[in-house]
Amino acid sequence: MKYEAVVEVLLKDGVSDPEGVAILDAVVSLGYGSVSKVASGKLFRLLLQAEDENSAADVVSEIAERLLSNPVLEDFRVRDLVSSNS
Template sequence: MNYPVVVDVTLRPGIADPEGATIERALPALGFAGVRHVRAGKTFRLEVEADDETGALAVARSLAERLLSNPVIEDAAVRVESR
């Protein structure tokens, strides 16, 4: 069966996020004064063929750690997407 999986890659706490910081600096001038703590991340959506959800998530987790993220500075979370 094919499972739709989302891999969410975020910077670890404490790692500098220049993209988020740049967005945050631009916000007051654009009228978004109440928005803070902007952090940028990446998301990958993929279909994993597996016998069950647990198997699909295991494949996705291995893929996320080996290929889609840099474990030194990033965390990767996987979940099956509800359709």
């Protein structure tokens, strides 16, 4: 069965995020003073073949941990995992 997964990777709390700070400065300078924090990150969409949803989730988590994120600096979250006809 085919599955589509969306993986979100963000810096861990306490890790410096210069891109997020620069975006926040720009947002505030555009007049959006109600925004107090911006966190930059990465989003990955994977299409894979697996026997079932649990197997797909295991594979996606392993890929995210070993390749898509740096476990020292970043956390990842499998945001969506759905069966796909694509």
